[in-house]
Amino acid sequence: MNSVATRPTPLATGEPDTESPALTLSRLSVGFGRRSVLREVSLSLNSGERVALLGPNGAGKTTLLRTLATLQPPLSGQARVGGTDLVGSKRVARRHIGFVGHTPHLIGHLTARENLAFLTSLYGVANADSRVTEALEVVGLADLADRRARELSRGQLQRLSLAAAALHHPAVLLLDEPDASLDRDGVRALPAMLDALCPGSAVLLSTHDPEVAAQVAGRRAVVDRGRVVQADQPMPNPAIGKAPSSGTATSFFGAAWTLLRKDALVEWRAREQAPALLAFALLITVLFDMAFVILAAADAPAVAAGVAWSTLLLVASLSGVRLFGSERDANTLTCLRLAPIDQSAVFVAKYVVLVAHVLVVGLVQLALLSALLDLQLFQGGMLATLGLVTIALSAVTAMQSALALQSRAREMLMPLLAVPLAIPVMLAGVGATLETLQGAPAGGAAPWLGLLAVVAAVFLALSVLLYPHAVDG
Amino acid sequence: MTQELVFLFIGYAVIWVLLFGYLVFVTGRIRGVRDAVRDMRQELDAQRRQPSE
Amino acid sequence: MSLASRALRRRTVRQPPLFGWRGLVVYTSLLILMGAALYMIFIYAPAERVQGDAHRLLYGHVAVAWLAFLAFGIVALASVMYLWRRNPRWDSLAVASAEVGVLFTTLTLASGSIWGRHVWGVWWTWDPRLTTTLVLWFIYVAYLALRMYIDNVDTRRRVAAIFGIVGVVDVPIVWYSVEWWRSLHPVQSVTRAGLTLEMVLTLVVTVVAFTVFCFVLIRQRYLLERASDEGEGLRDIVRNRHDELRLAGAGSAPEAGE
Numbered sequence: 001m002n003s004v005a006t007r008p009t010p011l012a013t014g015e016p017d018t019e020s021p022a023l024t025l026s027r028l029s030v031g032f033g034r035r036s037v038l039r040e041v042s043l044s045l046n047s048g049e050r051v052a053l054l055g056p057n058g059a060g061k062t063t064l065l066r067t068l069a070t071l072q073p074p075l076s077g078q079a080r081v082g083g084t085d086l087v088g089s090k091r092v093a094r095r096h097i098g099f100v101g102h103t104p105h106l107i108g109h110l111t112a113r114e115n116l117a118f119l120t121s122l123y124g125v126a127n128a129d130s131r132v133t134e135a136l137e138v139v140g141l142a143d144l145a146d147r148r149a150r151e152l153s154r155g156q157l158q159r160l161s162l163a164a165a166a167l168h169h170p171a172v173l174l175l176d177e178p179d180a181s182l183d184r185d186g187v188r189a190l191p192a193m194l195d196a197l198c199p200g201s202a203v204l205l206s207t208h209d210p211e212v213a214a215q216v217a218g219r220r221a222v223v224d225r226g227r228v229v230q231a232d233q234p235m236p237n238p239a240i241g242k243a244p245s246s247g248t249a250t251s252f253f254g255a256a257w258t259l260l261r262k263d264a265l266v267e268w269r270a271r272e273q274a275p276a277l278l279a280f281a282l283l284i285t286v287l288f289d290m291a292f293v294i295l296a297a298a299d300a301p302a303v304a305a306g307v308a309w310s311t312l313l314l315v316a317s318l319s320g321v322r323l324f325g326s327e328r329d330a331n332t333l334t335c336l337r338l339a340p341i342d343q344s345a346v347f348v349a350k351y352v353v354l355v356a357h358v359l360v361v362g363l364v365q366l367a368l369l370s371a372l373l374d375l376q377l378f379q380g381g382m383l384a385t386l387g388l389v390t391i392a393l394s395a396v397t398a399m400q401s402a403l404a405l406q407s408r409a410r411e412m413l414m415p416l417l418a419v420p421l422a423i424p425v426m427l428a429g430v431g432a433t434l435e436t437l438q439g440a441p442a443g444g445a446a447p448w449l450g451l452l453a454v455v456a457a458v459f460l461a462l463s464v465l466l467y468p469h470a471v472d473g
Numbered sequence: 474m475t476q477e478l479v480f481l482f483i484g485y486a487v488i489w490v491l492l493f494g495y496l497v498f499v500t501g502r503i504r505g506v507r508d509a510v511r512d513m514r515q516e517l518d519a520q521r522r523q524p525s526e
Numbered sequence: 527m528s529l530a531s532r533a534l535r536r537r538t539v540r541q542p543p544l545f546g547w548r549g550l551v552v553y554t555s556l557l558i559l560m561g562a563a564l565y566m567i568f569i570y571a572p573a574e575r576v577q578g579d580a581h582r583l584l585y586g587h588v589a590v591a592w593l594a595f596l597a598f599g600i601v602a603l604a605s606v607m608y609l610w611r612r613n614p615r616w617d618s619l620a621v622a623s624a625e626v627g628v629l630f631t632t633l634t635l636a637s638g639s640i641w642g643r644h645v646w647g648v649w650w651t652w653d654p655r656l657t658t659t660l661v662l663w664f665i666y667v668a669y670l671a672l673r674m675y676i677d678n679v680d681t682r683r684r685v686a687a688i689f690g691i692v693g694v695v696d697v698p699i700v701w702y703s704v705e706w707w708r709s710l711h712p713v714q715s716v717t718r719a720g721l722t723l724e725m726v727l728t729l730v731v732t733v734v735a736f737t738v739f740c741f742v743l744i745r746q747r748y749l750l751e752r753a754s755d756e757g758e759g760l761r762d763i764v765r766n767r768h769d770e771l772r773l774a775g776a777g778s779a780p781e782a783g784e
Binding site: 032033034035036073399403404406407408409412413416417419420421423424427428430431447448451454455458459462466469470 | 609661664665667668671672675676677678679680681684685687688689691692693695696699700702703704706707758759762763765766
C-alpha cells in the first residue's frame with residue numbers, strides 16, 4: 001500500500017531489537033517426541049515479505065507452521081519473531097503471530113462477527129468494532145456477518161479464519177495451505193486481502209501448488225526429504241508497508257471474563273449440557289430413592305445426604321469432562337492456545353461455568369429429594385452446604401477433567417482420577433448435611449463447611465498454578 | 474498361640490513374596506530392555522556404515 | 527542427523543546393581559539386615575501384654591506403611607522438579623516411586639487387614655489411618671493408569687507430574703476429613719500399650735531393613751524406566767534413519783554436515 005518507510009518500525013511491545021527480521025529460523029528442527037520431521041531449517045523473513053513453503057504432502061510443512069505458531073515445541077534450534085524467542089517468551093510471541101490451520105479454529109455457535117469480536121477481546125485489539133467490520137468487508141463476508149460460523153461453507157470459513165488470524169495485525173502471519181479450501185477467485189484475491197488486512201506483516205504460507213506460490217508469494221522455499229533444499233534469496237528491498245501494530249496485553253480477569261461470556265453464550269445457544277445433566281440427576285436420584293426405600297423410612301436425613309452429594313459428584317464429573325472435551329472436539333482449544341493470554345484464564349472460565357451447571361442441578365435435586373423423602377431441604381444450612389459442596393466439587397472435577405482431556409480414554413479415566421480426590425468433599429458434605437438435618441446445635445456444621453472451603457481454595461490455587469503445564473508444553 | 478503364629482506367617486509371607494517377586498520381575502525386565510536397546514544400537518551402527526560405503 | 531549421533535554418543539544404560547560388585551555389597555547387606563529383622567521380630571522381641579504374639583506383625587506393617595508414604599513424598603518432589611526443570615530423569619524417578627509406593631501401600635493394607643482381623647475381629651474399619659491409606663492407594667493407582675492412557679511422551683510426563691503433586695496435597699485433607707467424619711461413627715480404637723526397649727530396637731532394625739529394600743526397588747525400577755526411555759528414543763531414531771535412507775535413495779541426498 002503506502003510505503004515510504006525504509007525499515008521495519010519496532011513492534012508494539014517488548015521488542016528490544018528493531019533491526020531484526022520479522023521471523024528468523026536458525027537450524028530449527030521440528031517433529032514429535034524424538035522423531036524429527038524437518039531438520040535444521042534456517043530461514044529469515046523481513047516485514048512485508050511473503051514466502052511460500054513448497055513441498056509434497058508429508059514433507060513437514062504443517063509441522064513447521066504449527067511449531068512457529070507455538071502449538072508444539074521445536075526439537076532443537078531457534079525461532080524468533082521480531083526479537084522475541086518463540087520458546088522462551090511464548091506469550092509475548094503469540095501476540096505477534098497469526099495462524100490459519102488446516103481446520104478452522106472458529107466457534108460454531110457464534111456468528112462471524114461474534115467470533116471476531118471474541119478474538120479482539122482476547123488479543124486486546126484497539127478500535128475493535130471498526131476493525132471487525134473492516135476485516136469482514138475485506139474477506140467479503142460483510143453480508144454474512146450475523147450468520148453462525150457452523151452455517152458457513154468451507155470456503156467462507158476459510159475466509160473468516162484468515163480475517164480472524166489477521167485481526168490483531170500480527171507481525172508474522174502463518175497460512176497452512178490457504179488454497180486447500182479457497183476457490184480460484186479466493187486464491188486470486190488472497191494477496192489483495194493480505195494487503196488490506198495486514199500490510200507490512202511477513203507471511204509464510206505452505207502449499208504444494210507452484211502456481212499459487214507464484215501468485216501469492218514473492219519468494220519460495222522448497223521443502224523436501226526433511227530439509228529445506230532450496231530457498232530464494234531475500235529481496236534486497238522488500239516492500240514494507242505500514243508497520244504491524246499489535247494490541248495491548250489482556251489482563252487475567254479480562255481474559256477470563258471474555259472466555260466466560262463466550263462459554264455462557266455458546267451453552268445458551270447449544271443447550272448442550274443443562275437438559276442432559278438434569279435428566280441424568282433426576283434418574284439417579286429416583287434410582288437411589290428406590291434402592292434405599294427401607295432405609296429412607298428409618299433415617300431420611302442420612303439417605304438425603306448420601307444421595308444428594310454422590311449424584312452431584314457424578315454430575316460434576318460428566319459436566320466437567322464434557323466442558324473441556326467439547327472445546328477439544330471442536331478444535332477451538334487451538335484458538336485459545338494461540339491467544340496471548342494466561343492459559344489459566346481458560347480454566348477459570350470453565351470452572352465458573354461448571355459451578356453454574358452443578359448449582360442448578362443441585363437445586364433441582366434438593367427439591368426432588370424434599371418431595372421424595374418428605375424433608376424440608378430448602379433451609380439456610382442446606383443451601384450453604386450445597387453452595388460450598390458445589391464450589392469444592394467443581395474445583396476437583398474441573399482440574400481432573402483438564403488432565404483426563406489429555407488422555408486417550410478421558411471418559412473412562414475421569415472417575416478414576418476424580419473420585420478418590422473428591423472423597424473429602426463427599427465426607428464433608430454428608431457431615432454438614434447430617435448436622436443440619438438432625439437439628440444439632442447451631443454451628444455444628446461449621447467445621448465441615450470450613451473443610452469444603454479449604455478444599456476449594458487448595459484445588460483452585462493448584463489448578464491456576466498448574467493448568468498451563470497441562471495444555472502447553 | 475498356634476493360630477497367632479499362622480496369622481504371623483501369612484502376614485509376613487505376603488510381604489516377602491510380593492517384595493521379592495517385584496524385585497525379580499523388574500530386574501528381569503531391565504535385562505530384556507537392555508538387550509533390545511543393544512540390538513537397536515547395532516542395527517543403527519550398521520545402517521550408519523552402509524551409506525558411506 | 528546430529529540428533530541421531532548425539533543420542534548414539536550418550537552413555538549406555540548402567541549396569542543394574544544385581545551384577546556388579548556394588549550389587550554384591552548391596553544385596554549381602556540387604557540379606558543380613560532382613561535376617562536380623564526377622565530374628566528380632568520373632569525371637570528377640572518379647573510377647574506383648576495384651577495382644578500376645580500378634581503384635582509381631584506390626585513391626586513389618588509399620589515399616590511398609592512409612593515407606594509407602596515416603597515413596598509418595600518422593601513422587602511429589604520428583605514431579606515438582608520435573609515441571610520445573612523438564613529433565614526426564616525426574617519423571618523416571620516419579621514413576622518408579624509411584625509404582626513402588628503402590629506396592630508398599632498394598633502391603634500395608636494387606637498386613638494391616640490381617641492384623642486387624644486377629645486383634646479387632648474385623649478385616650476392615652474406617653479408621654483415619656486405614657482410610658487415608660486406602661484413598662492414597664486409589665490415587666496412585668489412578669496415577670499409573672493415567673500414564674498408560676497418554677501416548678505423547680511429553681504430555682504424559684507433564685500431566686502425570688501435575689496429578690502426582692495434587693495427589694500428595696490431598697493426603698492431609700483426606701486425613702482430617704476422615705478423622706472428623708469418624709466422630710459421627712465411632713469405631714474401635716487401637717489399644718496402646720507401653721513399648722519396651724527391645725520392641726523399639728526391633729522396630730528400628732525392621733524399618734532400616736525395609737527402607738534399604740525400598741530404595742533398591744526404586745532404583746531398579748528407575749533403571750528400567752531409563753532403559754525403556756532410551757529404547758523408545760532409539761526406536762524413533764531408527765525410524766528417522768529409515769526415512770532418511772528411503773528419501774536419500776531417490777537421488778541427491780543432502781549429506782549431513784556437522
